[in-house]
Amino acid sequence: MTAHMALRLNALGLLAICAVLTFAFADQFIYGDLPCPLCILQRAGFAAAGFGLALNLRFGPRPSHYAMTILAAIAGAAVSLRQVALHIVPGSGSYGNAFFGLHFYTWAFILFVLIIAGTAVMLLFDRQFKDGERPAPPGGVALAVFTLFAALTLGNGVSTLLECGSGLCPDNPTEYLLLR
Amino acid sequence: MMTIPFFAFAAGLVAIWTGKRNVALGAWIAGLVTILVLFRIHVTSPLGLGL
Numbered sequence: 294m295t296a297h298m299a300l301r302l303n304a305l306g307l308l309a310i311c312a313v314l315t316f317a318f319a320d321q322f323i324y325g326d327l328p329c330p331l332c333i334l335q336r337a338g339f340a341a342a343g344f345g346l347a348l349n350l351r352f353g354p355r356p357s358h359y360a361m362t363i364l365a366a367i368a369g370a371a372v373s374l375r376q377v378a379l380h381i382v383p384g385s386g387s388y389g390n391a392f393f394g395l396h397f398y399t400w401a402f403i404l405f406v407l408i409i410a411g412t413a414v415m416l417l418f419d420r421q422f423k424d425g426e427r428p429a430p431p432g433g434v435a436l437a438v439f440t441l442f443a444a445l446t447l448g449n450g451v452s453t454l455l456e457c458g459s460g461l462c463p464d465n466p467t468e469y470l471l472l473r
Numbered sequence: 474m475m476t477i478p479f480f481a482f483a484a485g486l487v488a489i490w491t492g493k494r495n496v497a498l499g500a501w502i503a504g505l506v507t508i509l510v511l512f513r514i515h516v517t518s519p520l521g522l523g524l
Contacts, residue, residue: 330475330515337478337508344482344501351489365505372512378520385521443486450479457475461514 294418296354303349304435306411307442310343313404314445317397321452326389327466331376333453335401338369340446342408347442350435354421362412370405373398388465475511478504 317336320326328336345362349355376398380387387396395403415421456462458470485500 330511333475334478334508334512334515337482337504340479340482341501341505341508344485344497344504347486347489348494348497351492352494361501368505368508368512372508375512375516378522379518382521439486439490443483443490446479446486447483450476450483453476453479459476460474461511462475 294421296421299354299415299418299421300350300435302415303346303354304438306408307343307346307350308438310339310346310408311438311441311445313339313401314442314449318445318448318452320390320397324390327456327468328453329388329464329466330462331372332389332397333449333457333462334372335369335376335398336449338365338372338401338405340442340449341365342369342405343442343446345412347439350439354415356416356422359412359416363409366405366408366412370402370409373402373405377402477507478511481507 314336317328317332321328342362342365345358345360345365348358348361352358376388379385380396380398389397391397392400453462455469455471456466481500481504485497485504488494488496488500
């Protein structure tokens with residue numbers, strides 16, 4: 294796999310993460326499903342995972358960038374697994390809406406595992422790291438995906454600020470603290 | 474406090490865009506460490522599971 298092909302796949306992966314963050318925003322703003330603290334940390338985990346892919350788009354594919362994505366996905370998976378474990382016993386309740394029968398934190402765990410596996414597969418292709426030429430800054434679709442990802446990351450920061458203020462978020466948020 | 478990871482990553486993305494890789498790496502580390510600290514803070518109740 295050439296570096297050019299790898300960058301295309303990185304852009305695709307970053308677009309997938311953008312889709313996840315957009316879906317979470319849609320649930321929040323359309324259905325009024327305010328994210329809990331663990332939900333917010335899972336969103337941050339997706340942002341951290343996408344960061345490695347964004348680095349690849351700008352500086353070219355490097356094993357260290359893929360490692361960052363894997364480490365971030367492990368952290369995100371730990372958070373989502375904690376939330377799954379909180380509700381795994383029948384009768385222990387749940388948090389938020391379900392999608393195709395699974396709650397968002399369960400989907401998040403599945404997606405973090407897929408990110409880890411997909412990134413490990415990308416690391417199998419050594420040729421992408423041997424292309425000596427330094428890639429140009431991303432243009433076209435890659436630039437659009439990078440910009441969308443940055444906007445979603447910043448948007449989550451603003452949303453969290455409105456919901457929680459400058460401190461910790463309540464366990465079961467019912468309103469935006471700064472919009473009272 | 475829970476906004477820190479997002480703003481750190483957003484600042485890091487600006488650094489990526491401007492070609493400052495080391496600054497971006499620092500922002501990413503700061504954001505990830507904050508996630509882990511916040512996670513630790515929010516893990517307060519024992520799980521009712523026999524693991």
